[in-house]
Amino acid sequence: MNSLDFFNARLEATISPMDFVKSAKLHPEKYFLVDVRNGPSEFKKVTIKDAQMIPExxxxxxLNDIPKDKEIIVYCWDVWCNTAAKAAKFLLENGYQVKELTGGIAAWREMNFPVSACTEGATDKDHCGC
Incomplete structure (x- = not known):
């Protein structure tokens, strides 16, 4: 794979927080946003507004909770976490159209985009799984 192929593939597989906000405003029905973070609930006090919590x-x-007729946007903790990449790979293998939100919730919060208190907590047996 050459550099151009790499960057084309990267752009096809990801969406930045800014691009997602812009596109979701224009086409809110197009997306299904999923918080795939694993881990203890005490670390997941907030989620991106309107995201569904389905740990990786x-x-x-x-899978029955995830619509096949929408573009699935998955995110995890931050740029060092690969949980969203694992989730995206699994969903792609199961016939979904998927992109990873770059930077995870850390980038989202850094940009002061809307968040909500988590409503579906994980149990203490959960682990990061990065």
Whole structure:
């Protein structure tokens, strides 16, 4: 793979927080945003506004909760976490159209975009799984 192929593939597989906000305002019905973070609930006090909480480790049992007619946007903790990449790969293998939100919730919060208090907490047995 050459550099051009790499960057084309990267742009096809990801969306920045700024681009997502812009596109979701124009086409809110197009997207299904999923917080795939694993980990203890005390670390997941906020989520991106309107995101569905489906931890990556629960995806195999929750596919019926994810619509196939929307573009799925997944995110995890930050740029160092690969949980969203694992989730995206799994969803792609199962026939979904998926992109990873670059920078995760850390980038989202850094840009002061809207967040909500988490409504679906994980249990203490959960782990990051990065």
């Amino acid at each position: 480790q629960d995806l195999p049992n929750r």
